[in-house]
Amino acid sequence: xxxxxxxxLNGLDKGSAYALIALGLTLIFGTLGVxxxxxxxxxxxxxxxxxxxxRILNLSYxxxxxxxxxxxxNPLKVKATYVESWFGPEMGGAIIDWAVPIAIIFAxxxxxxxxxxxERGLIKHFYKREHADQILVTFGLAIVLQEVIKYFYGANPxxxxxxxxxxxxxxxxxxxxxEIFYPVWRIVYFFFSVVIIGGIFSFLQFTTFxxxxxxxxxxxxxxxxxxxxxxxxFTIMFGIAAAVAGxxxxxxxxxxxxNYHMGMDFLVLSFVVVVVGGMGSLPGAVLAGFMLGILEAFxxxxxxxxFLPGIDQIIIYVVAIIILLTRPRGLMGRKxxxxx
Amino acid sequence: MFGLDKKDTRMLLVVAILTLCAPFILNPFPTDSAxxxxxxxxxxxxxxxxxxxxxxxxxxxxxxxxxxxxxxHAAFLGVGSYSAVWMFKLLSMNVVPAILLAVxxxxxxxxxxxxVSLRRSGIYFSILTLAFAQMSFNLAYSxxxxxxxxxxxxxxxxxxxxxxxxxxxxxxxIPVTSLFGLEMRSTFEMVVGPWAFxxxxxxYLCALVLLAxxxxxxxxxxxxxxxxxxxxxxxxxxxxxxxxxxxxxxxAAFVISGMYAGLAGGLMASMDPxxxxxxxxxxxxxxxxLMTILGGAxxxxxxxxxxxxxKYFENIFSKINDTVLHNWFNFMPDGLExxxxxxxxxxxxxxxxxxxxxxxxxxxxxLPGGLxxxxxxxxxxxxxxxxxxxxxxxxxxxxx
Numbered sequence: 001x002x003x004x005x006x007x008x009l010n011g012l013d014k015g016s017a018y019a020l021i022a023l024g025l026t027l028i029f030g031t032l033g034v035x036x037x038x039x040x041x042x043x044x045x046x047x048x049x050x051x052x053x054x055r056i057l058n059l060s061y062x063x064x065x066x067x068x069x070x071x072x073x074n075p076l077k078v079k080a081t082y083v084e085s086w087f088g089p090e091m092g093g094a095i096i097d098w099a100v101p102i103a104i105i106f107a108x109x110x111x112x113x114x115x116x117x118x119e120r121g122l123i124k125h126f127y128k129r130e131h132a133d134q135i136l137v138t139f140g141l142a143i144v145l146q147e148v149i150k151y152f153y154g155a156n157p158x159x160x161x162x163x164x165x166x167x168x169x170x171x172x173x174x175x176x177x178x179e180i181f182y183p184v185w186r187i188v189y190f191f192f193s194v195v196i197i198g199g200i201f202s203f204l205q206f207t208t209f210x211x212x213x214x215x216x217x218x219x220x221x222x223x224x225x226x227x228x229x230x231x232x233x234f235t236i237m238f239g240i241a242a243a244v245a246g247x248x249x250x251x252x253x254x255x256x257x258x259n260y261h262m263g264m265d266f267l268v269l270s271f272v273v274v275v276v277g278g279m280g281s282l283p284g285a286v287l288a289g290f291m292l293g294i295l296e297a298f299x300x301x302x303x304x305x306x307f308l309p310g311i312d313q314i315i316i317y318v319v320a321i322i323i324l325l326t327r328p329r330g331l332m333g334r335k336x337x338x339x340x
Numbered sequence: 341m342f343g344l345d346k347k348d349t350r351m352l353l354v355v356a357i358l359t360l361c362a363p364f365i366l367n368p369f370p371t372d373s374a375x376x377x378x379x380x381x382x383x384x385x386x387x388x389x390x391x392x393x394x395x396x397x398x399x400x401x402x403x404x405x406x407x408x409x410x411x412x413h414a415a416f417l418g419v420g421s422y423s424a425v426w427m428f429k430l431l432s433m434n435v436v437p438a439i440l441l442a443v444x445x446x447x448x449x450x451x452x453x454x455x456v457s458l459r460r461s462g463i464y465f466s467i468l469t470l471a472f473a474q475m476s477f478n479l480a481y482s483x484x485x486x487x488x489x490x491x492x493x494x495x496x497x498x499x500x501x502x503x504x505x506x507x508x509x510x511x512x513x514i515p516v517t518s519l520f521g522l523e524m525r526s527t528f529e530m531v532v533g534p535w536a537f538x539x540x541x542x543x544y545l546c547a548l549v550l551l552a553x554x555x556x557x558x559x560x561x562x563x564x565x566x567x568x569x570x571x572x573x574x575x576x577x578x579x580x581x582x583x584x585x586x587x588x589x590x591x592a593a594f595v596i597s598g599m600y601a602g603l604a605g606g607l608m609a610s611m612d613p614x615x616x617x618x619x620x621x622x623x624x625x626x627x628x629x630l631m632t633i634l635g636g637a638x639x640x641x642x643x644x645x646x647x648x649x650x651k652y653f654e655n656i657f658s659k660i661n662d663t664v665l666h667n668w669f670n671f672m673p674d675g676l677e678x679x680x681x682x683x684x685x686x687x688x689x690x691x692x693x694x695x696x697x698x699x700x701x702x703x704x705x706x707l708p709g710g711l712x713x714x715x716x717x718x719x720x721x722x723x724x725x726x727x728x729x730x731x732x733x734x735x736x737x738x739x740x
């Protein structure tokens with residue numbers, strides 16, 4: 001029982017990353033009809049936003065501390081961060097400690113801006129072209145973004161710590177009367193993704209803007225004929241999708257040290273997730289994300305690996321192949337969207 | 341000649357001359373000169389040119405003709421490499437059985453994957469091939485370690501059986517790959533004045549295979565079968581409505597291109613008998629896509645050009661460093677020189693992939709026909725100017 005609960009937790013936290021990226025991919029696909037291979041790169045850029053914010057907060061200068069002497073008897077030079085000197089040691093220390101959550105505030109406008117630039121600058125010109133061309137150009141863009149990040153941050157993974165208060169483990173099992181210890185940050189990640197997903201869904205469901213966007217997804221031409229500038233709204237949705245991917249990246253940094261090709265690694269899996277959930281279906285993407293995450297977690301249990309060796313490596317792909325061949329529209333695909 | 345029309349024969353001849361004279365063409369700078377580092381005429385690199393050329397030609401038969409974008413072609417290359425190395429381990433160091441086995445096994449593998457993947461088209465086909473390739477890659481890394489030797493990669497050892505050959509040579513080292521006794525690594529060096537040209541047996545084997553592969557692809561392009569594949573690309577629905585089952589045609593194209601990839605893999609293993617799983621990763625599949633698109637998908641010569649172009653500049657760009665740049669630009673005033681070097685710096689050396697990515701995007705955006713289309717446009721432009729200068733030849737606009 002404990003083992004099963006633990007695997008479900010593992011799956012939920014991996015699945016939330018899949019679900020967030022797949023949600024963004026589906027938003028872009030459903031609105032603009034563009035297959036975005038650069039979405040993994042957006043995830044990666046988000047992660048590096050967190051790295052940057054942490055670095056900026058840690059900028060420091062040297063002060064001479066008269067009370068301490070180094071081994072030569074000279075006054076010791078101590079590094080002091082600007083943040084600490086502005087806000088005082090206690091407040092400043094807390095700000096530095098909470099760098100990753102603070103990065104969220106900065107990441108949202110940056111990612112939206114990147115999304116706008118990408119859509120207006122490049123993707124706009126590819127609406128009318130084949131899906132193959134869209135894949136190719138965004139694939140090229142992904143390479144470029146990845147290499148730019150590599151140029152500035154190097155090729156090695158960069159450790160980014162979560163806040164002290166959230167870095168321990170918690171007894172999740174207490175809810176069920178057993179003992180399961182699980183890293184707090186991963187639980188935070190799961191709830192964070194639930195909030196984001198809930199936010200996106202309610203935004204689309206309960207606001208006028210969302211209603212127009214949904215109408216545009218169903219029939220773009222008619223909405224345009226009603227005198228609504230649907231292109232501008234879709235551009236904004238692209239920015240939002242980029243922000244979702246970026247936030248997924250920001251929060252993922254303490255779980256896995258970001259490196260420049262983390263986006264590509266996630267991208268392949270997220271595409272599989274989107275296809276399994278059904279192209280253009282938002283609930284499908286979220287459902288498939290969590291489902292595949294949990295399946296993957298269960299497949300890596302030793303009990304299962306012992307009679308099906310290697311299943312943990314391929315389970316997602318096997319499921320994807322089976323679903324694609326038996327349910328052409330994916331789990332929850334809409335009728336008429338990319339059925340060929 | 342060989343059942344080709346005049347234009348195709350000329351193209352085949354050009355490719356033949358280019359590949360056979362490559363040791364000269366790629367070695368334009370004398371050995372001692374400062375530019376010698378930009379020579380590409382050494383065996384290892386030339387082998388890579390032609391092997392990736394074969395790979396890209398094969399990919400083009402699928403993508404260029406039918407429009408099915410496979411993102412998992414590297415899997416076939418990997419499978420080909422593994423089977424060739426196994427042949428070296430078990431049978432003999434002769435490359436012929438190894439390459440044959442590589443082609444057959446990858447063909448069977450392609451048949452299996454193609455049969456399943458081709459049930460869907462468009463983006464779904466891309467994702468399915470990607471899924472299959474990633475699956476093979478993951479398996480090669482983990483469970484299939486007895487066959488693939490996991491992360492280390494499959495290598496020859498001294499205690500391999502090699503039924504028709506020897507396990508170890510007289511002096512106790514691992515035997516080298518050969519073609520009926522002609523060692524693949526044997527190189528003849530010709531010194532003409534300050535130049536040194538290298539003629540490598542392995543390279544010439546690869547070059548001959550490339551020519552055969554290129555010839556076959558011309559024949560496929562010009563055959564009724566090739567016509568049918570093009571019809572699939574332009575309007576598959578219509579083909580279906582006329583009562584024609586397109587599946588056997590697309591499947592045949594898929595298997596053929598898989599066999600080309602296996603051939604490339606087998607050759608790769610023949611030149612250097614080891615095989616690793618990273619050859620199957622999806623970025624490797626992406627590379628062949630880049631080559632084909634950059635050169636010009638759907639054209640005969642495009643993929644070869646693309647493969648040569650990417651591999652050549654990959655090699656050259658990685659060698660340029662800041663010192664070289666300073667040498668190049670030292671005619672400029674100092675401040676300007678530093679500025680230019682600073683601007684160019686991210687694109688050279690380790691930044692080659694950045695250059696490649698930008699180049700690739702530019703090609704997809706502005707030049708969907710790749711280098712070939714670029715060449716045609718330039719030719720047209722030059723010709724147009726000539727026409728304007730000479731007699732005012734009326735430009736004939738076809739009636740729409």
